[in-house]
Amino acid sequence: MKKETELLWASEKYSVMAKGYNFYKDIQGKMREAQLVEDYYEIQRLIADYKQKPYDKKALINTLEHVWGYFKKEAEEDDKKHFFSLLDELKRVEDEHFDEIPYEFQLYLYYLLEKYPSDYLNQSTFIKK
Structure with a gap:
């Protein structure tokens, strides 16, 4: 168990x-x-x-920053800029809770995982495939 x-x-x-x-x-x-x-x-x-709870904006941002740590050493500059521009957009959203991870972020995380594979993140339910 x-x-x-x-x-x-x-x-x-x-x-x-x-x-x-x-x-x-x-x-x-x-x-x-x-x-x-x-x-x-x-x-x-x-x-x-x-x-089952909604995503909390501050917690989601914190988690995305944690997940970025798996990509940051290998990521190309354009990928880094795009990630942080998406993060800045998320910070400006007025909503404090979300039912889903914003779609653009979900797609981009999937792209990053495909480009910079991580066995650990591949097992995570956070990045939906």
């Missing part, structure tokens, strides 16, 4: 982080403390619950 929960968390952590950094920290702490099978079931339930 521990291994399954760790794999689930690895695939879902950026999706949860983008919903709210406090949700991410909550699960991260519970992962550290978990010992019993019931603890892992509770973590799985929390992940499912948190994923």
Whole structure:
């Protein structure tokens, strides 16, 4: 059960982080403390619950910056400029919550993952394929 929960968390952590950094920290702490099978079931339930929440703008921006870290060493200057121009646009949006990651960002993340492969990000549900 521990291994399954760790794999689930690895695939879902950026999706949860983008919903709210406090949700991410909550699960991260519970992962550290978990010992019993019931603890892992509770973590799985929390992940499912948190994923149902809307994206929080500040948390989404923070998560996108984290994800950028996987690309920044290899990314060409044009890719970097485009990423940060999309991020600037997102910062100017008045909405504080989103049902979905803005479509342009979702497409661009997929493009970056194709151009600069990352096994870890490839397993993430944050970048929808």
